[in-house]
Amino acid sequence: MQSFYSEEEKAFRAEVRAFVETHLPPELAQQGLHDYHPRREDQSRWVRILAQKGWSVPHWPTAYGGPGWSGVQRFIFEDEMRRAHAPTADRIGTELVAPVLYTFASEEQRQKYLPAIRNGDTFWAQGFSEPGSGSDLSSLRTRAVRDGDHYVVSGQKTWTTEGHHGDMIFMLVRTNSEVKPQAGISALLIDLNSPGITRRPIWTIDEGLTVNEFFFDEVRVPTENLVGEEGAGWSYAKFLLNNERTNSAEVPHTKRDIAQLRAIAQIEPKNGRPLIEDAGFRARLARIEIDTMALETAVLRALTADSHDGGSVASLVKVRGSELRQRVADLADEALGDRGLAICLNPEGEHRMFDDGLTSPVADYGIGIAAKAMFRRATTIYGGANEIQRTLIAKTVLEL
């Protein structure tokens, strides 16, 4: 065991920070301060800049345009991106769909889809959940029936994250009802502009738009859009979901939230002094920072460990990470005092559920804080609810 970051890793961090400082357009950083879901055009713009540098797809193998970084380097990169409030890439496409494509898809499919993801041109959605299936994916009912060189797809998908930005969707469909549930599932790549697809926004507790429902009414999909083998969709989905869990510890994001919380606590007063000097607040902030410190090291352990350890640690950091994200968001909103109780609509309006015609009393540094505290209720639910994760930990790690 040696000291934490090696000299090479420290130099890498400095390199990334310097690049971001010189290349991230200030208006994008400002927009990121408010921590709204980024706008698609901002995302594309930044991904293109990164793509020119060869940094747009940190997780990918070099063969498909990845930079060939270690797990720790990828972590450092993400950390620096969050620190600078840079827009995220299309994470569904980059982090979830692409690994399935370069691992399981045909060479034609890889050529067709991967470059457009890498360059921020094509955005993806993920079509797994259905009404009634929730965490129990194997019960999904959307059907794909073979008709010549097409599949005809009918059904409904829900909880489709950022689906309103999507060009393509990675879908799990049932191609066979005769076999046991998991064995009858296949993975299709579907163009969201195909006839027969309808989207309905699902407004969430923050009055924001993150998830959508998609209705498929006899949508015709070329058979060449089947990923891998028919009936093997379940194993691709498990592969994908395992990646999702590792990501969802979201330590860099939490660290950025903590920095924002500290900034708020230096401004907001309590009993005539900055809140940051209040003993009770200090103790709660400290506990969050300590838990984040522990989680960060746990993630780094997972990133440097033998890969066989990855799955179990993933569940573990997902549980803790998702709870931490709630705690930091709640404390930030509490730090705002009365202002933390005000609904503060996105000034850009892209996600506005309805216009109440009212003016927000919230200062610029407080925009988005209350909405975030509300929406973070979802972190312990999505990506496999924490109850599912705990059962998984008990079964796989503890072998109970």
Place this chain on the structure above:
Amino acid sequence: MQSFYSEEEKAFRAEVRAFVETHLPPELAQQGLHDYHPRREDQSRWVRILAQKGWSVPHWPTAYGGPGWSGVQRFIFEDEMRRAHAPTADRIGTELVAPVLYTFASEEQRQKYLPAIRNGDTFWAQGFSEPGSGSDLSSLRTRAVRDGDHYVVSGQKTWTTEGHHGDMIFMLVRTNSEVKPQAGISALLIDLNSPGITRRPIWTIDEGLTVNEFFFDEVRVPTENLVGEEGAGWSYAKFLLNNERTNSAEVPHTKRDIAQLRAIAQIEPKNGRPLIEDAGFRARLARIEIDTMALETAVLRALTADSHDGGSVASLVKVRGSELRQRVADLADEALGDRGLAICLNPEGEHRMFDDGLTSPVADYGIGIAAKAMFRRATTIYGGANEIQRTLIAKTVLEL
């Protein structure tokens, strides 16, 4: 709904307090300050004083010597007893066994056993749990085989609370192995001085003696000592355990612990001021007091409610009450600072597991505090572990 305690109830409390102040021998109150398990002779002495007043068996019907108090009066009485650190009665006999006897036993049995309990002469033990049966009583294996006008009992009982003080034991035994587990269980009253009975003390985490193991080797018990009908023991046990749960909220005991904690916090210093003035400590103490206040009212609600509500509230207050008892004991030990980490042997020595030959550095007001913090780990386990209680709440109250 009216104001809390009625004038009559307030007058009753004053009457009890006056009686205790004039009749409780000071040396018993002093002994009670240390909160060790009371000595049997102290218990008997106090129960006899109460019996003369007609107050030794608050829960019993007047026909058997009870005072005819309401549930609220019984609560007030217990509250005042705890407040004065009076020794408890033999609670197994008075609160658990006696109700079974006057409800289900024969008139001969009632005449034989109840007066001796009421006067503090006979102490009882309860023989339910067995090694391996734990919270799942129906699996018990101690057998009673009929032999003329005797049962011959062989087996083992464990977790026998205060069994080292017991003269008699209320036993669950298996009289029939042919029927389904619950239906083969009977209740016997066994003299603990019978030949063939061996006791082994079970030393607990506090190095104290509360529970025992009893071994029964062909112990002959007259058939007249069968309670009610053969095979009906299971229903008597459920009746008894339901009483145990209601009692185990132990609000008066917790209130007395809080008073003790406050006294400690007024003496012990922190940063040059009494601990009671420390903001962090105050908040934790306040939260315990608030939860106790809520629990006390919940118990009073249960005591004044229609009886059909009793069982479900019992589980509910047991869970909260047992957790509170741990929290107050832990905070009291923390209040003692370094001294709270010292093992402090009972100066009377009755429960001394072994003599380490060392002198305790703990002041008089701290005696027993650390041992209590340790032993209270048991409150969430005994009387049906809290996990069992939560399942019970879900099934019976929430109907899940």
Place this chain on the structure above:
Amino acid sequence: MDFAYTSEQESLRDSVKRFVEREFDWEERFRIIRSTEGVAAGHWAIFAELGWLGAGLSEAAGGFGGGAIENALIAEELGRGLVTEPFIAHVVATQLLAAIGGDVVADLIAGLVMGEKRIVPALQEPVGRGDWRLIETKAEGHVLNGVKSLVEGGATAEQLIVSAQDGDSTSLYLVDLQTAGVTRTIYRTLDNRRVADVRLDNVSGTLLASGPEADAAINRAVEHGIVALCGEALGVMDTALWTTRDYLKVRKQFGTAIGNFQALQHRMADMLIETEMARSILFHLLGAMADGDDDARAAAISAAKTQASSGGIFVGSQAIQLHGGIGVTEELNISHHYRRLYVIARQFGDVELHLARFAESVDRLV
């Protein structure tokens, strides 16, 4: 000791329950909260007509002879429907005025009880973080300067009762919202209430009370407000709890109702315990409101508010968690239960404030 409600109280509860069921069903509520006003025209008049606006006020003060109990149970039933009318503000306003007394005030109370006047308290300030005792608004010769925040009912009110620092002591002023120098910013809180921040620049007010009398009136009125708020929290918690229970019985995953999973059963048991403790401590508080001891009452107030706040957040957040994804949607009521409980947890002081206030009260008691 008797925890049963009187038959008058039971019929008052029934009247609120019927209103909520008939006039405030879920679809209707959505229309209301998305309207410009955030409340339905005519509802407040119904409240007055049904006698709710005077139910919790003594006859001597111009009410119908009830007290904290009546306000708590009205609020509990309004909480079940997440009704957005500013009932808590009304309780505080009427109790403020009742504590002040006098002829002018009697007229104001009469107008409030009849639903003809709209007067709400403006006690809180942004700097107070929920602590109504922190007042920086200044009064000099009946001229007010300062900012009041989170004024419930501020969107529909005509007049405010403003607390201000008047030299070394506190004063209460009646301020007309049309007066020059008053700037009102109306916004929504997370629970879809329309509230106002009110800026006072050299605004003339009418003095209602000053000194210890004003402090006592504020304290007493806020305590009444907290009682009602705790009643409302209980209504919301209880509804969220049983709504979740019902969902667990029908929602199937992995081939079985998810209510069969032990971990979820135990969570539900904890939610029930928190709810029952909130109910119990509210009963205790209602007893303390009728007894006379100031410190015992203050302790009970802060105890009940602590439990309503922490228990409410627990029950509300776990109701969402047990619903899964659908619990986070705007269209399902369960997210709105949480939003209301979240706001209640901070209104009139958060857990931290009330733990400290409880400890101070108990210090004086023991």
Place this chain on the structure above:
Amino acid sequence: MDFAYTSEQESLRDSVKRFVEREFDWEERFRIIRSTEGVAAGHWAIFAELGWLGAGLSEAAGGFGGGAIENALIAEELGRGLVTEPFIAHVVATQLLAAIGGDVVADLIAGLVMGEKRIVPALQEPVGRGDWRLIETKAEGHVLNGVKSLVEGGATAEQLIVSAQDGDSTSLYLVDLQTAGVTRTIYRTLDNRRVADVRLDNVSGTLLASGPEADAAINRAVEHGIVALCGEALGVMDTALWTTRDYLKVRKQFGTAIGNFQALQHRMADMLIETEMARSILFHLLGAMADGDDDARAAAISAAKTQASSGGIFVGSQAIQLHGGIGVTEELNISHHYRRLYVIARQFGDVELHLARFAESVDRLV
């Protein structure tokens, strides 16, 4: 970045593990803790012989070239067996002396490393509640007056290193326990260690260091002690966790292994998370010990101690709870795991102290 131990470190771990398995099995441990001394004659000499007493000390200071990592892993393995020898006190004593330096000190260190001398630190006082920085013992012209508490190894020590207030600054003195005016009260702590309270009445001591040098030495040594303590806590937690896991697989209730109950599975998952977080933050701390930044190191120390304390109490208490009644018995090891974790949680400062210390360190960092 590399979290793997070197092969030297791995063989050090193996050597401690073997000792614990062979010399400290459960029955042997019972004999030891119920003996008058509370430790076995000869064990400390084995520690010295196997090189553990110098393993965590630099060669420059007279050790074998290791540091915090070596001490942490020795302590972790000792923790698995709940070994009662005062190893933490030894770490603090050697690091105190190493920080002071000089010829006299080199001799003392040599004696400690060889296991020939028994010198332990006496830094804490009853008034400090675990805070080693609160010193009321007075030194005037090398004469000491005061009370030191919870002196680990105080029962077997020959000499103490005592911290004292010397005018406005701190001094460190070497005090022989045979000196006139020293009164030692030996008692057991809940974890069956023999510790001492030491009263000093006009006791002459030998000055070792004073002023900023003494403060720095104390700070550095206590930090090393906390590292070892966190290592030990991890060993105890991990053992309690997996012992409980094994029990849940064999213990049957209601016709099935209780490990099949979901609520217990989830509790175990939470225990695993707390344990893994304790392990992770210890790794972070070991990195910070090697980097140079004082504030980053102080923050890491307090972070690790916070997690060891709160996580230890959680894992220890839940290990008992999941065992049920048998978990509360003296004869089962699980109650002793809890007792040790309970003491560790308060040693060198509790959660409250370290949350405040963490916050101060981070203030200086950001």
